Amino acid sequence: MPSCATIISTPKQTVHIVGQPAGSTYYANDKKLKSKPLNNGTAGAVSVRLPRKKKSELLIKHAGYKDYSETLYPTKRNAVAYLNWIPIVGALGQLAVGVSNGDDTNFLGTGLLLGVGGVLIDNSTGASKRLNKEEIRPNMLALPTALAGGQTIQCGLMNVRIKGGDKMGNLIIENDPEEILYFGKSLDIDAEHLKANINSTLKELGYNVPGTEGQSVFSTGSSSRYTLQGEMRDVKYDIYASSKYEALARFETRCNVEITWKLLNQNRQTVLEQKTAGTSVKFVKGGNAAFEDAFENSLYAFLNNPAVAPALAKPATATAALESKPALISIHRNKQPTSATDNGITLAARSVVIMETANGHGSGCIISPDGYIVTNAHVVGDEQQIQVHLSDGLKAQGKVVRVNPEMDLALVKIEVDGLTAFQLPVASLADIGADVFAIGTPADKELGQTVTKGIISGRRKIEGHSFLQTDVSINGGNSGGALVNRSGQLLGIVNAKLIGRGIEGIGFAIPAEQVTDALQLKFTE
Template sequence: MKKLVSFIIISIVLSSCATILNSKYQKVTINTDVNNKVLINGEDPIIKNGKYLLQRDRKPKEIIVKQDGYKDEYITVMQYKRTPLYTLSWIPFGIFLLPPMYDIGNRVWDYEKVINIGQNMVAIPQKGDDTKEIKLNKIGVNLEADNIKYRYFPTYKNFKRREENKEVSVSDDNEKIEMGNTIFSDLLNELLKEKGYIDTTKKILKDSYLNNLLINATITSYTIHSISNTSGYASYGSMVYVDLTINWQALDYYQKPIFSDTTRTTSGQFAIIDYNKRDKVIQNSIKDGMEFGLIEFMNSENVIKLLHDKGELEKENSFADILIPKPKTYVSGLSQAVKSSVTIKNKDGHGSGFIISDNGYIITNYHVVTDTSGLTVVMNNEKEYSVKIIRESKIHDLALLKIEENNLVPFKISDSKDVELASDVYAVGTPSSEDLSQTISRGIISGLRKIDDNSKLIQTDASINGGNSGGAIVNKDGLVLGVVSSKLKGFGIEGVAFGIPAYEIFDRLKIKVQE
């Protein structure tokens, strides 16, 4: 009897051999670049004799590798292989042809012995002194129903066996998803800030045509891969990764598209340890996939050229002189200033401008005429003209236009560089609506702001709205002191607007008055 009891006890012990005898940690080899920093579930790993110790707790292990100048990589591993000690659990029961029902603990399962990660990491393009800054303008979503897909694996073991050949399924919702902008523009801008592509100083007047590019992106295809650790046990966690198709668009400082491309990327594998945080993990995987797409876009030959393009500077420096006739008379007061100001319309909006010659030459901002569809000029008497763009300065946000008309009364342009602070000025233009054309607002010159070595802006507190862009800033005699160019916007910000000094107009556009 004692022998039988002893045999049963030994059998039960042996039947749980893996659970009892296997160590709490498994030693694994992680092959990665020697310069990489390895994290496991966001923490420094335990390393012994060159081996990484992964706890046998049936929880997913998210392995991250980091290296300066490279995109972080993520993979997730789980226990899915029976430990060799498990075979001992069959020894006593082989006699009775019974299964080892008791050996089901966390230590029964092993990870892969060798894990490869971060051996061919993606380099993030480095910003040089002559490289333009980049900012994500907006990231939208435009997903047709058949471009929203998923793959589900009930266990990690199933994923390892069928990762390459399991087909994707289309979402059952049958609804198109459209979003104009998402949180991902802010999230990806964090990466650009880290790499120096976004100026984080609090300077207001820092962006310009020569120094800035904008990027728009639209997600057009989305596949999520969801892998459970083990079937029926949500507490053991899971992992996700996504495939994304993204349309990218580079825009100039004025948000005019100049290049587009499409990327198809796969994110890293992200562990879901707490199911309540699943949405955040999916968000991180989408962000990761988008970062790979952004880097691929930035590394394209065309974008690299755009980041270093100074062709506009050479073009504008080589402008030939444009001769305009010397007028017989000029605007001599505010009432005449109103009559010699114009509204410039296109199909989407309007801006302002002002006459500088008696035969129909007009000055405005370049950004007012970037969209030339349906472009017309409306005079104070409501007469409308077709218009021709004669010259543009994208660098200095100026444009010279021409209408076919004679006997006009033009503005006189001040050529003085002495700007008197606190002097009274008047902004003339079409502020927010076309029926408010040629409105005058009064203010003072409150500052002269340097934006680079060669350019300055006049600061004024005159009331200015978007439609005023391109309008004249004049004194009480109607002498042009500047061109309205921009206004600061934001909560609690009022009375801060800027204009291009008058003395720069003829100089930047190479205009000469015939004597």
């Protein structure tokens, strides 16, 4: 029985694939495979033939599903190959009892030739090997279905709540843990990189993602109607090696992540929140591939939530679009206070506060005595809580209650009463060439309520929005502060300036009379 494994088992091994969608396409080492349906009662189950001699990188594709890949190795021995040893053992047995005549010599030679020849042939064809798996159960994730012409969506924030040095997992060699793996050393991920990957993935899936984040000198907020946020607190990351000798080892890197996703509308209201897990196995030694695949799988799991599609669907009619506007926020309006000793600028300065965030600081304008404050959307960014420093030194925790990114405006509420507040005008009070004063916190928090003087240089219509142009001195930290006249009346909310060689004294403010409608406010006396 020469070359028993080659004859009986053949150089290829049958591998069953169970659990994938029916009609999938199969590849091994980039070559398309023929598949044969299995009559085991499982829809889509097939068998494929893979070479025994070398590793096979199996790839499964199906329209509407994420590709699945797995590597199979020829690590086991094919039992049929041991049949080659029968003539060898017989010949050696004959040799042990002694060779008495020519016939016995012929038997000995023939036995050794057949046996050794069979071993050599089986080894050369690979028939003596057996792949490490005879069945594969791929977990193929369905790709989210994007809505044609749906609402705009964009990732605005990705928080990684894992510190450098936190334990993630182990390097496991021959089933024994050998080394602890730490975040930042074995796996290095950047929140901004993840944010960019999310937006790229959304685009690839067909979601309506703006080409930019709407950032310009006039508006640094997102122009998307919906914002996606993610928070990752846990990563499990293990590397498995089959041998302590790297040149001989086969590696598997397994990763599991858990992420809490939030879908927010333009008013910072949470439309949908869900915690999803993503897992992945990559047949490589470490690296970011397994993590990025697991991260993407977690995102897919969230986007496959049946509540996502209705949220991103555009209103069917113009009436529905109007009804989608946020509810009005009622705010108390008091008359602008007067004093025999204080002039208007001094009173106005009391109504300007410092807005401290994780990334720095800006300014804000109190518009009601019970603690509502207007600032820029780019000042609050993606934060929900803001530290507010009042002019008298008091600090209060502010909650972001509404944001209009297109207008670069945000509304913050602090639980403090009896404040000196601006009165938002219902019509423009700004005259071209009139003296104006900017009040804010330029450069450093120690410079709170700084007052600078200039004039109204003009009115501008830019990118569909109206702005007041001024030559008043504006610096980083003035954003969200007040532009007032000599009487202390609020004219605008400072939001930008032009910077560059040869450019001086070109700043912009959002007209104060636009704030009420932009933030959907309703004033009560």
